[in-house]
Amino acid sequence: MAMLIRTILNEMIPQQMQNFISSKFFDLASRCLSSDFTFIIEERWQAVNNETFRAVEAYLPTRIGPSTDSLLIGSHEPLNPKSPPKQSIPVDCKIIDEFQGMRLEWTLRSIESKNYFPREKRYFRLSCKKSNRDRVMQSYFPHITRTAESILNKRDTLNIYTYDQESSMWESTVFKHPATFETLAMEPELKQSVMEDLDSFVTRKDFFEGVGRAWKRGYLLYGPPGTGKSSLVAAIANYLRYNIYDLQVQSARSDSDLRHILTSTTNRSILLIEDIDCSTKVAHDRAKIQDDQEDDDDQQPNRLPSTDPGVTLSGLLNFLDGLWSSCGDERIIIFTTNHKEKLDPALLRPGRMDVHVYMGYCSAAGFRKLAANYLGIKDHSSFATIENLLENVTVTPAEVAQQLMKSDEPEAVLQSFTQFLHMKRNEIQKQDGKQES
Incomplete structure (x- = not known):
């Protein structure tokens, strides 16, 4: 009888319906028995x-x-x-x-x-x-x-990530940069203000929620090359114990691609865009770009208008403080540039770049910190002469560090560095004399 019933059902019910009934029956049985x-x-x-x-x-x-x-x-x-x-x-x-x-x-x-x-x-x-x-x-x-x-x-250990455009994913490697706020050759007051701002940021989650703002902080580090912008980023990462996502804006094909890239970063992290003035035209002052384009059009009236596909300024701003900025918590966004004046004012206002940090040439306080780091000394008879020269000579912390690394003998290094500063001062005086003549 069972065989007869099965034969009749096989003839009357399609195979797809039989499979559906069997799957539902087994699902019900597994839920009841498991x-x-x-x-x-x-x-x-x-x-x-x-x-x-x-x-x-x-x-x-x-x-x-x-x-x-x-x-x-x-x-x-x-x-x-x-x-x-x-x-x-x-x-x-x-x-x-x-x-x-x-x-x-x-x-x-x-x-x-x-x-x-x-x-x-x-x-x-x-x-x-x-x-x-x-x-x-x-x-x-x-x-x-x-x-x-x-x-x-x-x-x-911390990680630093870079975006691989071919695989459309972040690739990581271990981040072991030795820079800390203790070793940075910055003005003490500026260093202390940055540390206090970071401490305030990480403890104010309830404040950001209460005022209806995304829990993030924007920093703009600007100044001449070699003044320690990258070292400050490393010091911030080591201080907060945050991973770094180093983004080249050219990696994004469009605004939607940029949103995918940025939303795939984790909370408690640093998003770093270095040399933003060189990364993309969208960061440049639109008024200046328009003037330059009009000048080019006057010189080349038959030239076709250029197309610049990729990320737009509105796409970048939307992540900084638009609706997409709320996709993530406790994030630090850092832009670095050598030419702040080239950036569009829309990037610079509070809410996008909240803290502007000028990384300038080496000062007396910066030199003393570098001497302590590289030579292990806090004072020397030649310090007064060097500090007087630094008031009239512009050298970057990177140049000073290079000079202090020449030898393990402090006397020889300081003597060589003094000669280096005298030489730079003489070059400046010669240039000034030529300009006056």
Whole structure:
């Protein structure tokens, strides 16, 4: 009878309908018989990086134990080969965690996306008992977030990211720049004001939410080449323990591409755009560009109008303080330039670039800091002569550092540096004499 019924059903019901009914039946049976529940934590969430994924990624290496079946290890300290390797979680590795009597099983998975630009798509699977589902949501995930925040605040290594246009993703490497606020050859008052501004920024989350502003801060570092703008960026990163995303604006093909690039950065990070005046025409003063174009058109009336596809000024401004600026928290945005006067005023106003820091030529205080760093001395009989010369000679901190690195003997170095300053002063006097004549 059963065989007869099955034959009749096979004749009367199409195969696709049979498969649909079978799948629904097995799904119902598995839900009724299985006592497990699975959470999926993907790397991306609603067009931005998933902060829960990032927290789990920081938390799980602390739960590696005897039950862990595989490990990913590596080292990024070539100068210290005896240092123990770092531990990480490889794909398909299972980690068992115990929390408040619950047994929780983690697995990292990876699949290849089939988009125009193929890339790895990672996600975590968390299995627990169905009866523990609410406790996991209410207690376990907040515990992971708190633990991960503590780990990230104390991390001993930072990363610097650069955007790979071909793969459409950020590539990272370990960031180990020795610059700190202690070693910077800046005016003490300026250095202190920057540090106080950073301290105020990281502790004012409630203030930014209360006034309805995105939790971010914009810095413009400007001044001649070699005055320490990049060193200040490194010092800020080391001070806050923030990763750096170094963006070349030319990497973005359009405004939408720029939004994708910027929203794929993480919270508690620095977005760095160096030499913004050279990176793209959109940053230049539009009034000056229009005047230059009119002059070119007068000289070449038959020239076709140029097209400049790519990022527009409005696209860049929209991320700085428009609707897209709210996609992320606790971010520092830093522009550097050698020519502030070339930038469009729209980039410079508060809310986009909140703090303008002029990195100037080496002063007496800057020289003393460099002498302490490179020579290990805080005072010398030749300091007065050198400081008097610095009042009439413009040299960058990079030039001073180069002179102080010539020898390990302070006497010889200071004598050579004094001669260097005298030579520069004589060149300036000669140039002034030629101009007067």
